[in-house]
Amino acid sequence: MDRFAVTYRLVAGSRADAEELAEAIALEDTVEIPRDVVPKGYIEDVVLGRVLDLVQVDDTVWRARVGYHIDAVGRELLQFINVMLGNASILKGVKAIDLTPNVEVRTRFPGARFGAEGIRSLTGRAAGGYICPVVKPQGSSPETLARFCYLTARAGADIVKEDHGLANQDAAPFRERVRIGAEAVNRANAERAEAGDTSRALFFANIGGHGDQVRELACYARDAGAGGVLLIPGLFGFDAINRLAQDTEFNLPIMAHPSHLGPYVLTPDQGYGHGMLFGQMMRLAGADISVFPNYGGRFGFSLDECAEIADACRSEGGIGRAILPSPGGGMSPERLPDMSAQYGPDCVFLLGGSLLRHGESVGEAIKACRATI
Amino acid sequence: MDRFAVTYRLVAGSRADAEELAEAIALEDTVEIPRDVVPKGYIEDVVLGRVLDLVQVDDTVWRARVGYHIDAVGRELLQFINVMLGNASILKGVKAIDLTPNVEVRTRFPGARFGAEGIRSLTGRAAGGYICPVVKPQGSSPETLARFCYLTARAGADIVKEDHGLANQDAAPFRERVRIGAEAVNRANAERAEAGDTSRALFFANIGGHGDQVRELACYARDAGAGGVLLIPGLFGFDAINRLAQDTEFNLPIMAHPSHLGPYVLTPDQGYGHGMLFGQMMRLAGADISVFPNYGGRFGFSLDECAEIADACRSEGGIGRAILPSPGGGMSPERLPDMSAQYGPDCVFLLGGSLLRHGESVGEAIKACRATI
Incomplete structure (x- = not known):
């Protein structure tokens, strides 16, 4: 052809x-x-x-x-x-x-460097879905955010992901925030290993800065102990993902966030189909995990649209490795059993703001989530 | 506030x-x-x-x-x-x-470095609208494209702009194409000066390459004799414009192209208003010229939507300097009188593929355009 x-x-x-x-x-x-x-x-x-x-x-x-x-x-x-x-x-x-x-x-455009298989190996989570608490809100101090990182990682989170709104604001500048967030997760990982846990949490730093600083900030995060990065292709451009994915020196997984991409899918007559944008395009760019708003959350995606995305992330004929769908957007631990049944084990389940209700006991909520999936 | x-x-x-x-x-x-x-x-x-x-x-x-x-x-x-x-x-x-x-x-975010006033000074066009032929199609050799550049610039074009689809393809790699395109325009400028013309044509190179190469390619174009660059914020991200606009060393005007931005304006219920996206956002980013599809062309923008864009490019309360609207998209010389009446003198009139009908006589078409505005 x-x-x-x-x-x-x-x-x-x-x-x-x-x-x-x-x-x-x-x-x-x-x-x-x-x-x-x-x-x-x-x-x-x-x-x-x-x-x-x-x-x-x-x-x-x-x-x-x-x-x-x-x-x-x-x-x-x-x-x-x-x-x-x-x-x-x-x-x-x-x-x-x-x-x-x-x-x-x-x-x-060979696609994702790690994909679904790679994430399984990097986390050491032998089977089942991935639990991914989101670190927020912006305006918090790096120490407050790092405390949440530690507690959720210690309790068994697979990925501890910074909110896409944590950019480079004065309240928690990128470098300081990422350094102590990654430290907190890796301290929890050391304690998990000590306790005989063979899995570990990956800290995903949100790349917040200028468009031409992506590689520099991503490599800083890696050197600081991050296990991956979050990138917003709707703001930085899809090539920002592609360049990092092809960068043998960077060599960490990439999670793509849907911010600013809404208009491409929200009308039936323009833009992209859901599966094409959040599945095929993310694989083309080289993302390992594709975040999108789950059905029944705050956003208007239907069950069928979400299934189309998950299929496109995993289909055999797609570009490169199968990648992980990551539904989120107002998800709470109570919805996990339903989501787990819907998406199956190769899925990153985002847990957002509702976790903040648990304060210092957030680890218990993470353990309860693990028990349900 | x-x-x-x-x-x-x-x-x-x-x-x-x-x-x-x-x-x-x-x-x-x-x-x-x-x-x-x-x-x-x-x-x-x-x-x-x-x-x-x-x-x-x-x-x-x-x-x-x-x-x-x-x-x-x-x-x-x-x-x-x-x-x-x-x-x-x-x-x-x-x-x-x-x-x-x-x-x-x-x-x-102080806005455009040059804006409408700056372009007037850089081109030396004391009054009236700007005539801007578009160099295309992709697939042509650098020499063929450069010939078009020379002929249109020699005939009095104000801006000679590369098509946004001239990226970095093998038929005309970015560096070679831009080097001889800029040379051709500057040769025409020398002949215009010799003939007593106090105005000159600016060659705008389309930045085609990776997202993290924008500054490098833009500075290459400047050193090769380009008078400005074309950038696609819908692909490279708006920050690519902003970084160049704030770059005192680069110091050339920037034209923004609307490719990939359609879904943000084509439904009334999502995205941005026309004036906000193609006027306010472009000024915020620091573009000096904002390209958009003219009413009555191949695309579905209405007269009112185009007027809204032109107003937002020029309004007093907007960010930084007033910038130039640049309507295009299937425009032909015959439509210039109407467009000139609609948009007034502070406007860059794009002339696209229809110019190719004139072959080696394209200069006559450019002169006819000048006579009508």
């Missing part, structure tokens, strides 16, 4: 309109010039996107597959996204819902 | 629902924990967002203003966006439509 393909959901009143829209996407995301002035030869034959097929779904909805040559991309992820849904993101009624990679895509 | 404010358009069936949604935004974008566990003192009084007012617009639409303290932000633009519309971007029925900065915001 000399092309990779993107499937789009189109809104169009007739087959002629749908065809026109599909051809517009193929032009828009590659050469971006009128069809009649596309130069013959290499540009028309190779660079120009090509409509592969068009299927009617219902009265006004169509599904079009457009094939693109890797030459239109090059080797950088941002241009890959530009080709999939750059200017076409501004065309009304165009939603990208599936990516079919070819061998060039898989070679240039 | 100790807080900056963001105005949101809310969809809610009753005042109680609207109040709940507004309070949810204030929580979500700052502390992200349930209201009853927000710690007293500094976090509740300062860090937590505060609903300032709520006004009904019609049966199901409301307008809420939420005030935020700069302490929730820090000094980095990405966390600023995280506070304005991070997780709240995933709440159904929430659209950010206006930013009211305070003195801390203006100090930490």
Whole structure:
């Protein structure tokens, strides 16, 4: 297959309109010039996107597959996204819902460094879902946050993740906060090992800073003892994940956070499908864990949409290793049995603000969570 | 005013629902924990967002203003966006439509380095709109692209802008392409000066590469003779613009391209208002020129939405200097008189693929454009 393909959901009143829209996407995301002035030869034959097929779904909805040559991309992820849904993101009624990679895509974008298997090995959690308390709120001192890290890690948390709103504010600047948070988790890990526990907690530092500081801050976190990092592709760009994932020196897992990405999925007519954005795109970028809002929480994702995300994180045909879905957003320990049944064992269960109700007894809540999954 | 404010358009069936949604935004974008566990003192009084007012617009639409303290932000633009519309971007029925900065915001994010006035001085175009041919399509050789650069610049173009799809592909790798493109424009400038023309064309190189290479590539372009750069905040992140705008050593104007940003504006219920995204946010980031799809072109922006963008680019109360709106997207020379009347003289008029119809006579088309505005 000399092309990779993107499937789009189109809104169009007739087959002629749908065809026109599909051809517009193929032009828009590659050469971006009128069809009649596309130069013959290499540009028309190779660079120009090509409509592969068009299927009617219902009265006004169509599904079009457009094939693109890797030459239109090059080797950088941002241009890959530009080709999939750059200017076409501004065309009304165009939603990208599936990516079919070819061998060039898989070679240039090999995906997650660790994935689901890697996280199992790094945590030493032989079986079952992962419990992931979220460290917050911002405005707290580094010491207060570190206390929460210690208590939850000591009680058996698998991943202790900083909130995505812990950036680099004066109340807890990135470096100080990450240093003592990682120390707290690793102290708990030492005590767990002493007590015969073969699993350990990974401290995931939220990269808060400038877009061009990601590698520097991520390497600082690693050197300070972090077991991974949290990154927001909707703010830093998907390439920030990709660069770290391909960085043999950094060599830690990456968790992707959905902040600022809402508009890409919240309308049926624009953006990306849920599975494509939170599954396929995260695997393409190289994230090991993909956070998204669980059904029945504060956000409006449905059970089906969440299942689609989990499937896309794990499907065999996807890019690189299977990765871990991580549902969150207003989740409480009471919902864990239901979530565990829904998502199965290869899943990172986020536990947020409700844990704060337990204060110094938060470890008991973590143990209760472990017992339920 | 100790807080900056963001105005949101809310969809809610009753005042109680609207109040709940507004309070949810204030929580979500700052502390992200349930209201009853927000710690007293500094976090509740300062860090937590505060609903300032709520006004009904019609049966199901409301307008809420939420005030935020700069302490929730820090000094980095990405966390600023995280506070304005991070997780709240995933709440159904929430659209950010206006930013009211305070003195801390203006100090930490001073806006465009050049703005409308600066571009007038850099181009030497004493009055009237700017003519900006777009160099494309991708797949062309650097020499073919450079020929177009020379011909359009020689004929009096003000800005010669690379297409946002010219990234770093093998057909025309970034460095080679930019070097000979800038050379071609500067050769034309030398001939214009020789002929007594006091204006000159600026070559804007599209930054195509990895997200962490922006400064390196931008400085390369400057050293190669470029007069500015094009950046895609929807792919590289808004901070990529902000970092370059604050970089005294780089010191060239920045044009922002709307690729991948469509879903933020194409539904009335989510994302950003047109003026906020393509006007206020671009000024906040520090762009000097904001590209957006013109009404009546290939994309679905209305005349009113385009007027809103132009107003937000220029309004007195906005952040930093007034910047230049740059409507494009399927624009042809024939539409220039209409556009010129609509947008006035402080505007960069993009001319895209239709110019390719003129081949070696493209200079005549540029001269005809100049005559019409």
